[in-house]
Amino acid sequence: MSAIDYEIKSTDLPDGGSYADDAVRSNDLDHLRPLPRISMHAFCESEAMQRLMERCAEDRRMAKVSLRITSGSTAAAANMFAAAPTPNLIILETSTEPRDLLGELVPLAEVCDPSTKVIVVGHYNDIGLYRELMRSGISEYIVAPVGLKDLIAAVSAIFVDPDAEPLGxxxxxxxxxxxxxxxxxxxxxxxxxxxxxxxxxxxxxxxxxxxxxxxxxxxxxxxxxxxxxxxxxxxxxxxxxxxxxxxxxxxxxxxxxxxxxxxxxxxxxxxxxxxxxxxxxxxxxxxxxxxxxxxxxxxxxxxxxxxxxxxxxxxxxxxxxxxxxxxxxxxxxxxxxxxxxxxxxxxxxxxxxxxxxxxxxxxxxxxxxxxxxxxxxxxxxxxxxxxxxxxxxxxxxxxxxxxxxxxxxxxxxxxxxxxxxxxxxxxxxxx
CATH class of the missing domain: 3.40.50.300 (P-loop containing nucleotide triphosphate hydrolases)
Known part of the structure; x- marks a missing residue:
């Protein structure tokens, strides 16, 4: 799939299905600190994931984050960053089966800056795959469908100091x-x-x-x-x-x-x-x-x-x-x-x-x-x-x-x- 950027805009939540079914209750996100000033690039294979990232972009805890959303696969990410610096965080949605996923990530790993963090959103609940990804340097693996709280919490766990004093x-x-x-x-x-x-x-x-x-x-x-x-x-x-x-x-x-x-x-x-x-x-x-x-x-x-x-x-x-x-x-x-x-x-x-x-x-x-x-x-x-x-x-x-x-x-x-x-x-x- 070719990488096609699109404008982040406000949309109504879909009536049914997948990611946006996670009706966010107010207190689910209240304990999360605002994210620091980081750059983030999400590659989405499905419309549901794109809508989820749109909602993330609108969240007040993401106010300082520079977020770009691209419709594309892991291969599209590897092609893009072969000629451009990688951001602080890459979020990848992939439907690739566990046995092929590590191999799919190799071209991206070859062009990623050492400091870049990667979150993979996959469709297989496989503990063996999770362990292999963690050993390979992936920051987090989340099984779809993903909720807004889960995604922001995952990003927060990477970039927010867990020992920091709680915010009032x-x-x-x-x-x-x-x-x-x-x-x-x-x-x-x-x-x-x-x-x-x-x-x-x-x-x-x-x-x-x-x-x-x-x-x-x-x-x-x-x-x-x-x-x-x-x-x-x-x-x-x-x-x-x-x-x-x-x-x-x-x-x-x-x-x-x-x-x-x-x-x-x-x-x-x-x-x-x-x-x-x-x-x-x-x-x-x-x-x-x-x-x-x-x-x-x-x-x-x-x-x-x-x-x-x-x-x-x-x-x-x-x-x-x-x-x-x-x-x-x-x-x-x-x-x-x-x-x-x-x-x-x-x-x-x-x-x-x-x-x-x-x-x-x-x-x-x-x-x-x-x-x-x-x-x-x-x-x-x-x-x-x-x-x-x-x-x-x-x-x-x-x-x-x-x-x-x-x-x-x-x-x-x-x-x-x-x-x-x-x-x-x-x-x-x-x-």
Whole structure:
């Protein structure tokens, strides 16, 4: 078969058969670290394998990988690399029988650089063949049909240091519309995670011109996230530690300057160095993402482990939430859907869309429903304290605890609790 390169594009999963039947559950890939900056070339004999490699190319853990996909056999790979340098990794799909496979690989071995790794995807479950391939220098042999998790895990096992410190989780909060309380929810959840689980947590306020985390925690830091973003060459764990402000025993704040003395136009990857250092520094990072849709916010949301969308139950929020969820599905095709939190529910004299009618078109049940309570939230904001500090036994404090458990994976996502919402449900029931 001749080698025919084709463009990597987004496709729908096939309805039946083979590789893509591995419906990837979100937590199957969550433990895998992002792959380093490597070059990879896959040679596929079947359309199913090509579709699998397409899905790999779209996965956020492969963001730094330079991937090329070719329709061709082992012979096509040998012919190509006879006149070109080999990449860091070659993935070969082959239907060759075990007795002939080692001989088929000889021409490729003769043109491969010594540092190049090879993964073979075969169609025979043969332990003798596996041992022979390992002795011959093949890095891994996987029996088809192959799942996305299996393939990325195999690549990760080759290129990611198994003794490296585990990466912390990043949880991004963003509002479906301005003023829906996404920042307030993010701040209360960061505080809840740090206190409920005694987990070292960093809250990063990414709204540089207008961020409110410093006000909500009654802090006035001289430095913060601006210094990290505008000086990436200086950024490491030691420099980051100097930029953090301690809010409580286990919670630190990377504050926004909240000043308009400069423009804040960022390139797509501007926040990547900051996020990488944060992941290496603490188990949990909460990202307070402003309600803007730009290259850098898309990139931050695509790279986060969890995304939480806050919304108010009205038509504009429903439209925006729907658009955001659809966009995130394309940005994060192998991750679970974002979480939805309905906020400010039951505001007096304000028409609302019912919870069922709001979540129906989104095909997403809210993980929490937070009632409108101007006194509780107003008092907390004006005193620079969190809701659980103001009224730890309130239903709203319990709701923030519920969100903290869900986004950190300490409990399964389930339908939002409705305790403490008697007045709200009464209002909704009359619609």
């Amino acid at each position: 989780r990043t949880i991004a909060f963003i509002g479906a519309k301005g003023g829906v309380g996404s920042s307030t929810i993010a701040h209360n959840c960061a505080f809840g995670i740090s206190t409920l689980f005694s987990t070292e947590t960093i809250l990063a306020d990414l709204d540089l011109p207008y961020g409110t985390a410093n006000i909500d925690f009654d802090q006035d830091p001289a430095q913060g996230i601006a210094e990290a973003v505008f000086s990436p060459e200086r950024l490491d764990e030691v420099f980051l530690d100097r930029l953090l402000t301690k809010c409580s025993e286990h919670l630190s704040l990377l504050a926004a300057p909240s000043m308009l003395d400069r423009g804040y136009d960022f390139e797509r990857s501007a926040f990547h160095p900051v996020l990488e250092v944060l992941q290496r520094s603490v188990p949990v990072t909460i990202l307070d993402v402003p309600h803007v849709w730009s290259d850098w916010t898309r990139s931050v949301l695509a790279e986060a482990d969890e995304v939480v969308i806050a919304a108010v139950p009205d038509l504009a929020n429903l439209r925006n939430a729907k658009n955001m969820i659809d966009a995130l599905k394309k940005l994060r095709p192998n991750d679970k859907a974002p979480h939805l939190v309905l906020n400010q529910v039951g505001m007096a004299k304000r028409p609302e869309i019912s919870v069922a009618d709001f979540s129906g078109p989104l095909e997403l049940d809210p993980i929490a429903i937070i009632p409108f309570d101007s006194q509780l939230f107003g008092n907390a904001a004006n005193s620079g304290r969190m809701v659980s500090e103001m009224d730890p036994k309130s239903p709203t404090a319990e709701t923030f605890s519920q969100i903290a458990h869900i986004v950190t994976g300490r409990t399964n996502t389930k339908r939002a609790k409705k305790s403490g919402l008697g007045r709200v449900l009464g209002l909704l029931g009359r619609k």
